[in-house]
Amino acid sequence: MMQPEAKKILLVEDETGVASFIKKGLSEEGLDVNVALDGNTGLSMALSHHFDLIILDIMLPGMNGVEVCRTIRKHNKQVAILFLTALGTSENIVTGFNSEADDYLVKPFKFAELLARIKSLLRRTDCSPATNNVSFKTEEIYQFADLVLNEYTKIVKRSEKTVSLTSTEYRLLLLFLKNPKRVLSRMDILEKVWGVDFDMGTNVVDVYVNYLRKKIDKDQKTKLIHTVIGMGYVLKEADEDSN
Structure with missing residues (x-):
């Protein structure tokens, strides 16, 4: 039996230690993780490749995560976006959601919680026609x-x-x-x-x-x-x- 294709994750994180830790953990969960170390590279990858979910830091070199998110949303309304950042005030969180992110997790974080949020976001996108390989579906x-x-x-x-x-x-x-x-x-x-x-x-x-x-x-x-x-x-x- 063919194995389902691994979900593709884009991680935009400038701290290499954090990026390596997250990539290793998610890869062990069967996810296909690509890493960008700055905002401009992350945006370019997000717009030129298909990803099921994007994890964004906010304090990034080149372009901050909020601007990256807003730009992505001009072109792609469906990809799930999760902010993972040290900025944890109410104002920061509201700004993140105002930029049309789907979720927001503050550093330091527990990997189990990050993984739970990622799985929740991916479940929501599983019913999208773009990711659903059924031949026929009754319209509801x-x-x-x-x-x-x-x-x-x-x-x-x-x-x-x-x-x-x-x-x-x-x-x-x-x-x-x-x-x-x-x-x-x-x-x-x-x-x-x-x-x-x-x-x-x-x-x-x-x-x-x-x-x-x-x-x-x-x-x-x-x-x-x-x-x-x-x-x-x-x-x-x-x-x-x-x-």
């Missing part, structure tokens, strides 16, 4: 009001207009569409979208809900994503308030 359509998501093609439309989403925004919207009219707590969303069952200590959920609102509800007469104060968020039409 989710619709609420005039909002439509095709889970096979990954196309999202509102009022017949295509909406461009990042991979994290897409997963967040899919969660809402699978749970219409149900209030989702921040912990519900963290667990289902980010794969963590603990409070990350940031407002990343609020940040991404705001991103999604701007793309889904902007210029729309009927708003669909609503805040339930003290409880979380819900996908519903504005006139469905029960009280």
Whole structure:
């Protein structure tokens, strides 16, 4: 039986000792790891080769990791991106997520946690048509009001207009569409979208809900994503308030 092709990881890390440690550990887990020692090289590799996941430091020679991430996202919305950095303030973490990263881990770190986060991110990308070698797949359509998501093609439309989403925004919207009219707590969303069952200590959920609102509800007469104060968020039409 043919073995599945190893997942390809790009590690952009200027500290050679850290890079060697991570590459060795991930290679032993069956992952194919390529290393770039500066931001410019990392960006060039990210744009010219296929990777399933990119691990980015922020304090890099040449181009910092935030700029690398933002540039990658202009060309590739689907690749998973994980920041691995010593910058650990709330402002740093929010900046990282604002640049459209999927996850953020602060150094010093435990390898087991890094590996768990990587596996979680890779599971999310396994259902993408680009990485799924099935010959046929029945389309699964989710619709609420005039909002439509095709889970096979990954196309999202509102009022017949295509909406461009990042991979994290897409997963967040899919969660809402699978749970219409149900209030989702921040912990519900963290667990289902980010794969963590603990409070990350940031407002990343609020940040991404705001991103999604701007793309889904902007210029729309009927708003669909609503805040339930003290409880979380819900996908519903504005006139469905029960009280």
